Amino acid sequence: GEDVEQSLFLSVREGDSSVINCTYTDSSSTYLYWYKQEPGAGLQLLTYIFSNMDMKQDQRLTVLLNKKDKHLSLRIADTQTGDSAIYFCAESTYNQGGKLIFGQGTELSVKP
């Protein structure tokens, strides 16, 4: 079945870049997503990429997709303390009606 894997923790200093990695197994994945979850809140969509793209940039966020290796990364430039949260990678397949399979989440800690 489908599986999405992420490392559990990442710690960076304020102002540095953060890179959160994700691997997935479903080669028919159509879209790949990054969500952010702050304590006590729901999941907030950050960005997503279609599987025929290899890069997408949105302000401080850069998503890289290596479809051959089934590897997705999220780079946050100039990381701020407000970026501290759990980041979830998710994938969907076209014929699954929008169903998302999530990774276990990476807890990003930003130290001043």
Next chain:
Amino acid sequence: DAGVIQSPRHEVTEMGQEVTLRCKPISGHNSLFWYRQTMMRGLELLIYFNNNVPIDDSGMPEDRFSAKMPNASFSTLKIQPSEPRDSAVYFCASTSQGNSPLHFGNGTRLTVT
């Protein structure tokens, strides 16, 4: 846009009681999803609906769990009887058809004692 609205935000109940969680999707969205989040298992899809019809309920843990979507603007997830291991945060999400991103509510934190 009010977003996906879930109620209650917190629910504390005793083992054996019935629990009903509620969700109002974003207007115009025709797919609705119920997820459960725990430390041990992460985010699990319980069930999802397209156009008010349940499509995949393979994630529903057991017969104690049931979900309904009587119309396009309301869904419920019911647990009867509840057990301590049902304690989790339950999220509802909605999207328009196809591969549009899911929009999540703020969740219901359920504690069963």
